[in-house]
Amino acid sequence: MASRVIPVAPFDLVVFGGTGDLAKRKIIPALFRRFVAGQFEEDARIIGAARAALSGAEYRTLAEEALKEFSAEYVENSKEVAAFLHMLDYVSIDATGDGGWEELKAKTSTDRVQAFYFSVAPSLFGALAERLHSYQIAGPEARVVVEKPFGRDQETAKALNATLAEYFDETQIYRIDHYLGKETVQNLMALRFGNMMFEPLWNNHYIDHIQITVAETVGVGGRGAYYDKSGAMRDMVQNHLMQLLCLIAMEPPAIYDADAVRDEKLKVIRALQPVAPHHIVRGQYEATDTAPSYRDDAENPRSFTESFIAMRCEIANWRWAGVPFYLRTGKKLRARSSEIAVVFKALGHSIFEGDTGPHRNILSIRLQPNEGIDMTVTVKEPGPGGMRLIDVPLDLTFAEAMAGTDSPEAYERLIMDVIRGNQTLFMRGDEVEAAWRWTDPLINGWEARNDVPKQYVPGSSGPEDALMLLHRDGRRWRDIKA
Numbered sequence: 001m002a003s004r005v006i007p008v009a010p011f012d013l014v015v016f017g018g019t020g021d022l023a024k025r026k027i028i029p030a031l032f033r034r035f036v037a038g039q040f041e042e043d044a045r046i047i048g049a050a051r052a053a054l055s056g057a058e059y060r061t062l063a064e065e066a067l068k069e070f071s072a073e074y075v076e077n078s079k080e081v082a083a084f085l086h087m088l089d090y091v092s093i094d095a096t097g098d099g100g101w102e103e104l105k106a107k108t109s110t111d112r113v114q115a116f117y118f119s120v121a122p123s124l125f126g127a128l129a130e131r132l133h134s135y136q137i138a139g140p141e142a143r144v145v146v147e148k149p150f151g152r153d154q155e156t157a158k159a160l161n162a163t164l165a166e167y168f169d170e171t172q173i174y175r176i177d178h179y180l181g182k183e184t185v186q187n188l189m190a191l192r193f194g195n196m197m198f199e200p201l202w203n204n205h206y207i208d209h210i211q212i213t214v215a216e217t218v219g220v221g222g223r224g225a226y227y228d229k230s231g232a233m234r235d236m237v238q239n240h241l242m243q244l245l246c247l248i249a250m251e252p253p254a255i256y257d258a259d260a261v262r263d264e265k266l267k268v269i270r271a272l273q274p275v276a277p278h279h280i281v282r283g284q285y286e287a288t289d290t291a292p293s294y295r296d297d298a299e300n301p302r303s304f305t306e307s308f309i310a311m312r313c314e315i316a317n318w319r320w321a322g323v324p325f326y327l328r329t330g331k332k333l334r335a336r337s338s339e340i341a342v343v344f345k346a347l348g349h350s351i352f353e354g355d356t357g358p359h360r361n362i363l364s365i366r367l368q369p370n371e372g373i374d375m376t377v378t379v380k381e382p383g384p385g386g387m388r389l390i391d392v393p394l395d396l397t398f399a400e401a402m403a404g405t406d407s408p409e410a411y412e413r414l415i416m417d418v419i420r421g422n423q424t425l426f427m428r429g430d431e432v433e434a435a436w437r438w439t440d441p442l443i444n445g446w447e448a449r450n451d452v453p454k455q456y457v458p459g460s461s462g463p464e465d466a467l468m469l470l471h472r473d474g475r476r477w478r479d480i481k482a
Contacts, residue, residue, distance in 0.1 A: 005037050005038050005039050006039070007038065007039055007040060007041070008039060008040050008113075008416060008419045008420055009112070009113050009419070010040075010041070010043045010044060010112045010113065011040070011044050011045070011112055011113035011114070011115060011419050012044075012045045012047065012107075012108045012109060012112060012113070012114050012115070013031070013044070013045070013046050013047070013115045013116075013117065013415075013419070014047045014049055014104065014108065014114075014115070014116045014117065015027055015046070015047070015048050015049065015117045015119055016049045016050070016093075016095070016116065016117065016118050016119060016120050016124075016128055017049075017050055017117075017118070017119035017120040018047070018048025018049050018050050018059070018090065018119070019048060019050040019052050019054070019059075019062060020050070020119055020120075022119045022147070023048065023066075023119055024062070024063075024065075024066035024069075024070065025066070025070050026070075026178075026411045027117065027119065027411065027415070028063050028066050028067065028070075029066065029067060029070045029071040030408075030409060030411035030412040030415055031046060031084075031412075031415065032067055032071055032080075032081070032084050033071065033408070033409070033412055034408065034412050034415070034416055035080065035083075035084045035087075036080045036084075037408070039416060040419075042083055042086065042087055044087055045087060045089065045107070045108070046087050046088050046089070047088075047089045047090065047091060047104070047107055047108070048062075048063075048088065048089070048090045048091070049090070049091045049092075049093045049100070049104060050092070050093065051092065051093070051094065051095070052092060053092045054090050054092060055090065056088070056089045056090045058090070059088060059089070059090030060085045060088050060090075063085060063088055064081065064085060067081060067084075089107055091103050091104045091107065095120065095124045095127050095128055095131075096124070096127045101131055101135045101137070102135065104135075104137060105135050105136070105137045108137055110138075110139030110140075110142075111139075113141075113143075113419055113421075114138060114139055114141075114142040114143065115142070115143045115144075115145060115415075115418050115419060116128070116132060116138065116142060116143070116144045116145070117144075117145040117415075118144060118145060118146045118147070119147060122146075122149065122150075122151070122160055125146060125160065125163055125164060126163040126164075126166075129144065129163065129164060129166070129167040129168065130166075130167060132144075132167065133167045138167075138168075141172070141421075142168075142172060143172050143173075143174055143418050143419075143421065144164070144168050144172060144173055144174065145174045145176055145415075145418055146164070146173065146174070146175055146176065147176055148175075148176075148177065148239055149230065149234065149235075149239075150175055150239070150427070150432045151432070151436060152229075152230065152234060153436055153439075153440050153443075154433055154436035154437050154440050157432050157433050157436045158433055161429040161432070161433065164429075165429075170428065170429055171423070173429070174414075174417075174418050174423060174426045175426050175427040175428075175429075175432060176414055176426060177239055177240065177243055177426075177427060178410040178411060178414065179239075179240045179243060179244065179367070179410070180243055180410075180414070180425040180426070181408075181409070181410030181411060181412075181413045181414040181425060182367055182368070182371065182410050183371055184365055184366065184367050184371045184372070184373070185243075185244065185247065185367060186425070187365070187373070188244075188247045188248060188340075188365065189247065189256075189261075191365070191373070192248075192252075193252050198363075199252070201344070202319070203319045203320070204319065204320055204321055204322050204323045206344055206345055207323055207342060207343070207344055207345065208323070208343045208344060208345045208346070208360065208475075209323060209324045209325070209326060209343050209473075209475060210248060210249075210323065210324075210325050210326070210340065210341065210342050210343065211325075211326045211327075211328075211339075211340070211341040211343065211477065211478055212241055212244050212245060212248070212325065212326070212327050212328075212339075212340050212341075213328050213329070213337065213338065213339050213340075213341075213477075213478070213480065214236060214240060214241060214328075214329040214337075214338045214367075215328075215329065215330060215333040215334070215335060215336065215337045215338070215461075215480045216329075216330070216331050216332070216333060216336055217332065217333060217334075217335060217336045217459075218331060218332065219285060219291070219292075219294065219297050219307070219331050219332045219458075220294065220297045220298060220307065220331060221297060224297040224298040224299055224300075225298070225299065227298065227305070227307075228298040228300050228303055228305045229305075230305075231305040231306045231307070231309075232282075232306045232307060232308060232309040232329055232330060232331075233306065233309055233439065233442065233443055234439075234443070236309075236329040237309060237311075237327060237329065237439070238435050238436065238439045239427075239435070240329075241327050241329060242269065242435050243265075243427070244340060244367075245268065245313070245325060245327070246264075246265035246268045246269060247265070248340055248342070249268045249315055249319075249320060249325070250264040250265050250267070250268050251264050251267065251319070252264075256424070257424070258422065258423040258424040258426075259423075259428075261424055262423075262424075262427070262428045262431055265431060266428070266430060266431050266434055267317075268315060269431065269434040269435055269438060270434055271315045271316050271317045271320075272313060272314075272315055272316075272438050273313070273314045273315070273316050274438075274441060274442075275311050275312065275313060275442055277445060277446070277449070277451075279311055279312040279313075279469065280309070280310075280311045280442065280446070281308075281309070281310045281311070281454065281462075281463055281465045281466040281469055282306035282308065282309050282446065282451065282453040282454065283306060283307065283308035283309070283330065283453050283454045283455065283456045283462055283463040283465075283466070284303070284305075284306065284307050284308070284453040284454075284455060284456070285307050285308070285330075285331060285332040285455075285456055285457075285458045286455045286456065286457055286458065288457075288458055291332075291458060294307045294331070304447075304450070304451070304452055304453060305453070306453045307330060307331040307332070307453075308328070308329070308330030308331065308333075308453070308456060308462045308463065308466070309327075309328065309329060309330065310326070310327065310328035310330075310462065310466040310469055311326070311327050311328075311442075311469075312324050312325075312326055312469055312473075313325040313326075313327060324473065326469065326470060326475075326477070328462065328466060328477070330456075330462050332458040332459070333459070333460065333461060333462060333480055334459055334460060334461055334480045334481070335480050335481050336368065336369055337366075337368070337369070337480050337481060338366070338367035338368045339364055339365065339366050339367065339478070340364070340365040340367070341362055341363070341364050341365075341478050342362065342363040342364075342365075343360055343362050343475075344360055344361040344362065344363075345360070346358030346359060346360050347359070352387045352389060359378040359389060359391055360376070360391075361375065361376055361377060361378070362375070362376040362478075363375050363376075364376070364393075364478075372395065374393040374394060374395040375393065375394045376391050376392070376393050376394075377391070377392065377393075377394060378390070378391050379391075379392055413425075414426075461477065461479075461480050
């Protein structure tokens, strides 16, 4: 089943930080795969820009090595690789000075779609934006893409938004969160608003609670110094998990439109209640015989930064009053797994004699590694001996059900959305600031209390205290499994 590929208009894409890790791992391979899929023609121009003194030919060699390492299609599509590399060029540029900007201007045109990808530190956003305008490189409809972190608190997020707003309108700014590009994340809206069987049940009359889990098996490794300044709350909850919560809890937008969708997400964030300290559990992974602890990886023996966090949240509105949302994310857990589990209420009464119950329908949306959806339903256990009930999943694994479909990876979809001018899957400035407004008091609270994260064993499901977060409510976490 081949999906329909909609070509985009000719474009210039300038990747600032074009020699960096993100460009090599994600951006260049994503563009190559979209080119192979036929989504754009050879008249597109992709320009890397960085401080390194490289020629265009040397940059194409760098890109070719990136494709060999990070794009499985390389061997099978050698002709396409050559055609793709022909579109690439490079400018050695001084982000805070004058070097290279006139050369960049000569390689781009305001007569076509322009996108400027800021794959650099946020401290350089202002300098890049100012020079794009002072050198008259960016046209009136140019688009700028920025990666997280979008600040480290509400104050810095506001300052970052204000810096970008000096040179670009909000309709030109694309704050990218790769989680929103995942096929299953987008299916949340299709699942909710495209199926009659779900939307009438999507409220506190039928749903008992919702769990959102993003678990990783890796530690912070070489990112220790960076991670120790952010932690799981800033690195994952304030953006990725917050976005998942918004999509699962938002009201139906009037139309499927970027601002209509983002208006409803913003309402969810504003309705989030403050979280009491006893509803937050923070943790750090311990050392093992063969692997270092979090503090070893962070090179900070007195670090209070969390590599794991779990919390119980509530949304103060008519739809969700009384329904807890349990969020958790962490490093060095049992399996790499991202899941949203919607746990429905149990039946008030069972008609089956001897049934030990309670049985619950659970809608599980798997984001990674095996994207798909399953619904746990109660059926009769096969065989003689009366009406014995068991819970079994009705499973839809996308890779199996949609075999042969061209399913773009997150960065592929999001970059093409930038070229199309579709902001639906990108965060708006007020949304980012509202998320920090809710997050800041939680961080400030545990810092003021000098809370020490609980230790947990690598390969486990996190600290024991996180289990108690649900046990106190008579509930339990779903198993973390790949």
